């Protein structure tokens with residue numbers, strides 16, 4: 001994701017400041033200038049960048065800080081806090097509830113990614129146990145129904161539309177009625193787009209909305225327009241009572257940061273971002289975890305969300321609490337392959353980030369995983385479940401290399417990588433969270449990265465998460 005460049009620049013500015021022998025006004029000014037430059041390059045509005053800088057300066061009053069205070073930590077906290085404030089519209093969006101029928105209407109300009117996003121949204125909720133359905137009320141663009149039909153069939157989501165009917169209101173009403181009767185609890189209506197904001201588009205949106213009475217209107221916007229998002233989001237908000245925004249194409253454009261902050265400035269909550277053309281290229285947008293990931297601090301709640309989407313909780317627990325054997329690595333690779341882009345996934349794991357799969361080199365990363373799995377396919381049960389570091393001697397390594405048709409060096413590299421990941425894994429808070437009982441949670445909580453505890457819903461949230469993830473028996 002190109003946003004990673006913005007995150008990388010800010011993280012580097014913070015790291016340079018951390019490396020300075022003394023943190024004085026000059027070091028702080030350099031750090032803030034670097035952060036401002038990175039934000040401007042991401043097309044964040046000048047006024048917003050100015051406010052972010054001024055606010056950090058007023059929070060971090062170096063002269064007033066007592067000797068011995070950790071200035072670096074205070075600056076880092078202020079930067080994280082201001083980035084969150086910049087992206088926070090201060091308003092939550094409507095979220096559908098399972099079993100309770102909701103109608104969600106999608107609006108946006110032509111080519112913004114609306115139709116693709118409808119399916120991604122439906123698929124996200126299908127994985128969460130909802131019964132979603134798609135209605136194609138886009139009668140403006142020839143081929144829109146075929147596109148929705150194709151996407152919906154691929155994602156196994158029921159759909160409704162017509163090749164002959166030209167009245168979008170009629171199709172929308174028929175589709176919503178049909179899926180209400182079929183007890184679908186999330187009915188998604190895709191509407192027509194236009195090349196630009198124009199009266200005909202807004203009139204059509206108003207009519208479809210009046211006829212279907214949506215619980216939520218989602219505006220889909222192309223993130224590559226950067227700060228111009230402000231005017232677009234504002235116009236749609238006023239004409240179609242937009243309740244939430246999804247920003248697409250965050251994978252290929254340097255202006256994504258600008259688009260996100262501009263939407264927040266209209267006080268419209270961004271609920272998801274699109275990060276590619278395929279169905280899994282879709283992420284929940286939650287300000288704090290997003291900033292945390294952007295700065296390379298990981299995003300445990302996002303990781304949990306992804307993991308729980310593809311793995312039943314009771315299968316997950318033994319895996320996470322067991323020793324990190326080669327078999328577990330194999331299972332992890334298998335599961336990861338169902339979870340979407342691997343680079344994205346690795347960036348959610350605190351400390352691991354994209355070390356295993358470099359940004360922009362996902363294909364090589366996938367090939368590496370395949371190679372490792374082929375090597376592991378040639379191992380015995382004993383080798384896969386082994387916890388003795390001395391077991392893998394030369395003769396075993398030679399046999400595995402021969403059996404898998406790979407080089408001895410590749411087998412050795414894989415074993416080294418396994419050791420490295422196992423070491424990292426054992427240090428993950430997520431691992432400890434499951435292993436520790438509630439009484440011993442407090443020291444752990446203190447060790448969590450900034451904002452992580454809030455994301456997880458405090459101490460109770462942690463315990464709930466542990467409960468969700470494993471049976472009571474396992475916990476005790």
Ligand SMILES: Nc1nc2c(ncn2[C@@H]2O[C@H](COP(=O)(O)OP(=O)(O)OP(=O)(O)O)[C@@H](O)[C@H]2O)c(=O)[nH]1
Pocket residue numbers: 108109110111112113114115116117138141144147192193194248249250251252273274275276277281
């Ligand atoms: N790279 C990238 N491409 C995307 C993303 N979302 C959608 N696209 C692509 O953008 C193009 C337009 O998407 P559509 O879903 O057809 O757009 P639309 O807004 O429904 O267009 P109309 O139906 O004409 O209004 C397609 O080629 C999609 O594959 C994204 O998050 N990243």
